[in-house]
Amino acid sequence: MxxxxxxxxxxxxxxxxxxxxxxxxxxxxxxxxxxxxxxxxxxxxxxxxxxxxxxxxxxxxxxxxxxxxxxxxxTVNETYFFREKEQFEVLANKILPELHKTLPASKPIRILSSPCSTGEEPYSMILHIVEEANVVEERDIEVVGIDIDSTVIEKAKKAKYTDRSVHAIPKNILAKWFKKKNLGYELIEDLHGSVDLKVANIFDKEEMRKLGKFDVIFSRNMLIYFDDASRKEVAMTFYDMLNPGGYVLLGHAEYMSRIVSVFKAKKIDGTLIYQK
Ligand SMILES: C[S@@+](CC[C@H](N)C(=O)[O-])C[C@H]1O[C@@H](n2cnc3c(N)ncnc32)[C@H](O)[C@@H]1O
The missing domain is CATH 1.10.155 (Chemotaxis Receptor Methyltransferase Cher; domain 1)
Structure with missing residues (x-):
């Protein structure tokens, strides 16, 4: 044809x-x-x-x-819950307690999942925060998820997942926070709406500016689809979007030191994180 x-x-x-x-x-x-x-x-x-x-x-x-x-x-939207889960553990047990100590008490801690695809990444943050982060009772924590693909954002809002998508979640956590459906699982009602989900293009400066400032940005498995010039542009966008002292976490195959030199690399419990 x-x-x-x-x-x-x-x-x-x-x-x-x-x-x-x-x-x-x-x-x-x-x-x-x-x-x-x-x-x-x-x-x-x-x-x-x-x-x-x-x-x-x-x-x-x-x-x-x-x-x-x-x-x-x-777009390539491949993702699943608890992917590279050490990063969520470091977020809940190390980064959030540190930010809680250093930030003024009245300020919410803001976390961005960019890109969030169908929502597994930001909801994994929420699950780690509610299960592990002691600061959750004393501090407002906002999680925002963005993606350029509007179909994945719609799916993320519905919070319905396949068996494959939840395969890495420990059984007790799955039973506690999900309802078993005929096909797959749905996040329990209480957690619907726990992530602020939006369609946004990381290269659209105005859209990014409107999201406001963040203390932590997860950007995993998106930069691998970009070339060097685009990676640099995105890294500098994240730099601008972070509050002073804020952190970026990348996917396992992505290294900030190969992109820009404005962040300080740190290792916490073997997990590489980048600080503004
Ligand atoms: C492989 S998924 C990664 C999802 C999740 N962060 C993870 O690691 O499991 C990559 C996502 O990047 C999104 N994406 C690609 N280009 C983008 C852009 N310019 N702005 C925002 N999102 C973008 C795609 O729509 C896709 O959902």
């Missing part, structure tokens, strides 16, 4: 995606997926050639819906 996307058009489109979202699509790896997407979308929009589709995407997409469709199709 013929497709609307040629190699030349793929390069135009991947350049556009990269510029807007930092996501780098490689021709050999991603051509088929993007080509199927463009054919489907062109069909739905009843346009006959790539040029018209690309025109709509760039110039007639006033409320950003076409861009949102595209982002929902090109």
């Amino acid at each position: 013929s497709t609307l996307l040629s190699k030349e058009n793929f390069l135009k489109m991947s350049e556009f995606i990269y510029r807007k979202s930092g996501i780098f699509l490689d021709y050999d790896k991603h051509f088929d997926k993007l080509s199927k997407y463009v054919d489907r979308r062109a069909n739905e929009l009843e346009v006959e050639d790539f040029r018209k589709y690309f025109f709509i995407l760039r110039f007639e997409d006033k409320n950003g819906e076409e861009f949102q469709e595209l982002m929902n199709a090109v």
Whole structure:
């Protein structure tokens, strides 16, 4: 079957995606997926050639819906509860008690999960906080989750998960905080709404500014999809979004020291964290 996307058009489109979202699509790896997407979308929009589709995407997409469709199709949303769980333990048992001691008593501690995908990461923070962090009774703690993909944010709000997604949660925690459903699990009502979930693009400076300042930022398994220039831009965005002394935690394959040198690297219980 013929497709609307040629190699030349793929390069135009991947350049556009990269510029807007930092996501780098490689021709050999991603051509088929993007080509199927463009054919489907062109069909739905009843346009006959790539040029018209690309025109709509760039110039007639006033409320950003076409861009949102595209982002929902090109992101990789793989995640699960308690992924790299040592980081949640360090958050609950070391970082929060330290921040509780140093921050003025009236200030909430603010934590950002960027990106949060379908919510497993910020809800894992909440579960560790309610189970392990002693400071939780004395201090307001706000957890915010953002992702560029609107479908994952909708799923995160529903808080319904597959067996695969909850496989790493210890049985007693699962039984306490989830309801077993016919298919999978749902977070109990009390924890619905415990994370403030929003669609946001990390490269959109205005959206990021509106989120306010944070004391801790988790950014795991997103920078791996970016190139060096985009990683640097995101790292500096995090720097600006952090309160003085605040922390960044990255995924296991991501190292701040290879991106920018403005953070101080520290190891707590073997977990690498970066301080402003
Ligand atoms: C693999 S998931 C990581 C989820 C979670 N942090 C974890 O480690 O399990 C990567 C997420 O990054 C999001 N993402 C990619 N580019 C983004 C951008 N420019 N702004 C915000 N989120 C983005 C994707 O939509 C996807 O859900």
